[in-house]
Amino acid sequence: MRAHVLKAALQAIEDVGFERLRVKDIADRAGMSTGHVLYYFGSRDRLLVSTLLLSEADLDERRGAELDGLPPEAALARLVELYLPTSAQDVRWRLWAQVIAKPPSDAGTLARLDGFFRSWAAELAGIARRLSPGLDADDFAVRHCRLMDGLASDVLLGTGDAARARATALAAMRRELATAGRSS
Amino acid sequence: MRAHVLKAALQAIEDVGFERLRVKDIADRAGMSTGHVLYYFGSRDRLLVSTLLLSEADLDERRGAELDGLPPEAALARLVELYLPTSAQDVRWRLWAQVIAKPPSDAGTLARLDGFFRSWAAELAGIARRLSPGLDADDFAVRHCRLMDGLASDVLLGTGDAARARATALAAMRRELATAGRSS
DNA sequence: CTCAAGATTTGAGCGCGAGTCTAACCCTTG
């Protein structure tokens, strides 16, 4: 039910774009009235946060399924692709930008958002551990996820392009994995 | 004249907070009408972008003056302090978050925003070069500025605190400067 | 100085969209 609205929200963003998105666009696509949508979610902002949570949960699942069987080097490259925005219009990242600009005050929601970050970091740490056992994989993972966050904001701004962001992130990771290998 | 409005904008944000900021708050503090403010800046969003540009220009200048005489190790620590948000309410970073969430389409503005980033990176590269001559300082600087961008978004969200962000950034830089020293 | 042509400045008002409210509706349970 809530999920149905959230799917409609994602569709609406695809259709009308993030800038022009009204809650009516979402309500129409979900086959209900604006009042009803707000009855469920309380406010437009909270609806968008929920949409981000859905989007992250989806990706979390797909990531697990997809990276599971891959050799670590390929998994690393794929994780970077999945994490970073595909373009300045990337819906998931536009939602992140929105949420960071207007952070929810609700502690539970913040915890869930943080949980998704940690999930990414844990996945990256697992790969790093396989590639370079001597490394402090958790620290490595957190730092490089944050690096990708920074690169993502560059892409969202329109200053950098997605391909360069991916290349930069991968190069940074490989360099550190390599030097760690040398020193061990 | 424009600067007068922008100062008023910064004051208004301090006073009423980012969430509740109306263009009337700015107009009042600048001693003019809302119509006039918009006559100059075209739209609320463009006004906020200009405010960010002023804020960055200010900091750019202060940074240069302050770091100039410092020994490199102290300069590094101070640069990290100046770059990262002081709290989740940090005005300059809230402006960044706003601009990333609603990026300007104007190429000139994007170029100026990118210019400020590059200015930070150049300053950091200069310090890195002094601390560890063997390093690719430009690459180091860009990566660590992006890392700080990512850490900043964590602080803005309310997930992480400013002190930890500073510690993480500094530790990451020192580690890499140290390992580069070892390998040279 | 005078006056016209523009630039600046105002504030009332428009439009849009988020959020509220009320009344109808449906579904369960006794």
Add this chain to the structure above:
DNA sequence: CAAGGGTTAGACTCGCGCTCAAATCTTGAG
């Protein structure tokens, strides 16, 4: 069937960004 709580719609309110026409000020030529 009746009663009552959850659900739904849509009209309404309200705040705010933005527009616009009119008022005021500036400039500079004659």
